[in-house]
Amino acid sequence: MLKEECRLFQKVWLGWTESQMDQFVRIGTQLAQALAEGRKVFAFGIGEDHWFAEELTARLQGHPEIIGLFPHELMTYDCRYASLIRCPDYAKVLIEAWKIERNDLVLSFHSQDTPLYAAMEKHCRRLGIQWQMLQADRQTETPGLFSVEERFLPMLQVYGAQAVNAVSFALAAGMDPASAVHALNKSMLEILEQFEQTQLPSIAKVTEELERKQGRLIVMGSGHSHMLQDLMAQEKTLDNVVPILEQELMVFDPVQSGWTQKQRDYAQMLIDKYKIQPQDVFLMPSNTGKSVMNVELARLLWSNKTTVAAITNMKQSPVIKSDHPSGRRLFETADIVIDNCCVNKDACLTIDGQRRCPLSSVTVLLCGVLLLEQLHELSAE
Numbered sequence: 020m021l022k023e024e025c026r027l028f029q030k031v032w033l034g035w036t037e038s039q040m041d042q043f044v045r046i047g048t049q050l051a052q053a054l055a056e057g058r059k060v061f062a063f064g065i066g067e068d069h070w071f072a073e074e075l076t077a078r079l080q081g082h083p084e085i086i087g088l089f090p091h092e093l094m095t096y097d098c099r100y101a102s103l104i105r106c107p108d109y110a111k112v113l114i115e116a117w118k119i120e121r122n123d124l125v126l127s128f129h130s131q132d133t134p135l136y137a138a139m140e141k142h143c144r145r146l147g148i149q150w151q152m153l154q155a156d157r158q159t160e161t162p163g164l165f166s167v168e169e170r171f172l173p174m175l176q177v178y179g180a181q182a183v184n185a186v187s188f189a190l191a192a193g194m195d196p197a198s199a200v201h202a203l204n205k206s207m208l209e210i211l212e213q214f215e216q217t218q219l220p221s222i223a224k225v226t227e228e229l230e231r232k233q234g235r236l237i238v239m240g241s242g243h244s245h246m247l248q249d250l251m252a253q254e255k256t257l258d259n260v261v262p263i264l265e266q267e268l269m270v271f272d273p274v275q276s277g278w279t280q281k282q283r284d285y286a287q288m289l290i291d292k293y294k295i296q297p298q299d300v301f302l303m304p305s306n307t308g309k310s311v312m313n314v315e316l317a318r319l320l321w322s323n324k325t326t327v328a329a330i331t332n333m334k335q336s337p338v339i340k341s342d343h344p345s346g347r348r349l350f351e352t353a354d355i356v357i358d359n360c361c362v363n364k365d366a367c368l369t370i371d372g373q374r375r376c377p378l379s380s381v382t383v384l385l386c387g388v389l390l391l392e393q394l395h396e397l398s399a400e
Contacts, residue, residue: 020396021222021389025215028385031171032178032211036204039153039179044196046126046151047186053124053149054084054187061119062180063127064089065136066100067253070173070246070384071128071153074180077243079377080366081184088117088125096252096264107138114142121147126183128176130155130167153179170388173250177380178207185368185376192371199368203376206367214360214382221328221357222386225300226393228326228355229259234298236394238387239263239289241312242276244304246380247330250387257394263293279312281342286316290323297324302390304330304383306365308349309341317352318345329353330383334363359383 036043053060062085064072069089076087090113092099103109119125125143129136129152143150155167155175167175182200189199229236236259238251248262248269267279279285295301301320305313308331317327329349333356341348350356361367365377 020392021219022215024389024392025211025219025385028171028174028388029208029211029215031167032175032207035155035167035175036178036182039182040197040200042153043179043182043200044186046153047183047196048190049124049149049151050082050126050183051187051190054082055191059120059123060085061088061117061123061125062086063125063139065093065104065133066095066131067169067172068128068130068176069094070176070249070380071180072126073246074177074380075126075184077377077380079243080373080375082187085126086117088113091266094249094252104133104135107134109135110138110142113139114146114148119143119148122149124149124151127152128155128179129153130172153183170392173246173384174381174388177246177384178378181376181378185370188370188373188375194370199370202368206362207378207381210360210367210378210382214358214385218357218360219389221355222389223393224355225302225328225390226397228300228328229394230397232298232300232326234296234300235259235261236300236302236390237261237263237293237295238302239268239316240304240383241268241280241310243380244306244383245269247302247304247383247387250384251391254391257391257398260391260394261293263289265289280310281312283311283315285312286319289316290319295320295323295325300326300328302328302330303349303353304386305349306332306335306359306361306377306379307339308332308336309339309343311342311344313349314341314343314345314347314352317349318347321352321354326355327353328355328357330357330359330386332361332363332365332379333358334361335365338363357386
């Protein structure tokens with residue numbers, strides 16, 4: 020089943036990227052122009068369409084000038100979400116609170132219609148704010164749009180963000196933007212093929228451990244890696260999946276998130292707060308696997324017989340120095356290691372002498388989708 024799902028995603032991704040090539044170039048061109056002119060750029064996301072905005076503001080070899088507009092109350096797991104997306108007047112609140120002004124650029128992803136999203140677009144256009152969006156359609160009957168299964172949307176969003184980045188950096192360097200996207204597609208295909216060929220047994224082992232131990236799957240990433248928690252938090256039917264949604268771990272405040280990753284004592288606090296037991300399985304994504312908090316948490320859980328599964332970059336993590344006093348990295352303190360199959364330092368393109376466009380978010384989210392599919396299958400049985 021895992022192999023079939025991987026190949027299905029490859030097929031969907033290839034079809035969607037082909038249908039969106041003109042949009043990547045158009046939006047990336049607008050981004051490059053806005054940044055060159057010193058205008059403010061916002062990345063906006065609501066609920067299930069927030070991954071695009073988060074990826075644009077993840078900062079790893081991206082544009083630090085882009086401002087993320089995906090407030091906590093617009094996440095699907097927030098108790099205010101269901102009411103706010105039906106409230107068009109909240110669009111004015113967001114525009115005023117974030118000081119979005121005439122000639123600013125707002126980039127967004129659209130796969131679902133809500134009164135708030137429609138009002139946001141309407142008000143931006145009326146105020147002379149430039150509005151650009153990528154689209155994916157969940158309904159096959161809509162003409163002109165490539166149909167996408169809902170579970171694949173997160174991966175397409177983060178890939179779309181990097182395709183837009185590739186165009187913007189290529190234009191700034193005087194390169195052909197379409198060639199940059201084609202190079203990105205080639206790198207992504209190589210990563211997905213390697214992932215399918217080598218990592219599915221490790222993913223299956225996570226669900227085998229859960230079935231054997233009859234505990235919970237607890238998911239925690241910090242900073243950029245917390246996207247996996249966002250994905251798991253949307254799962255409402257599996258009681259044994261527990262995402263750790265502490266705000267200080269997320270990208271709403273990158274400074275706070277960075278500080279938290281350096282705190283050794285924070286690991287024990289999480290174990291106590293979530294009452295993590297030996298029968299649980301703890302899934303932790305981290306591209307470098309070197310932060311103090313992550314390694315300390317894995318070490319404490321490992322010594323307590325809790326199964327630790329890590330998603331990390333096995334081309335990078337083994338050759339870098341850990342920040343933890345023990346010198347250990349995450350892959351050295353885990354029972355199950357899943358390689359995200361990305362290149363060393365993640366960024367897969369060289370544009371004007373700089374490494375650009377990390378793709379680890381795609382395979383990290385794909386891991387989450389495959390795990391959820393397996394858990395649903397076990398639940399049905």
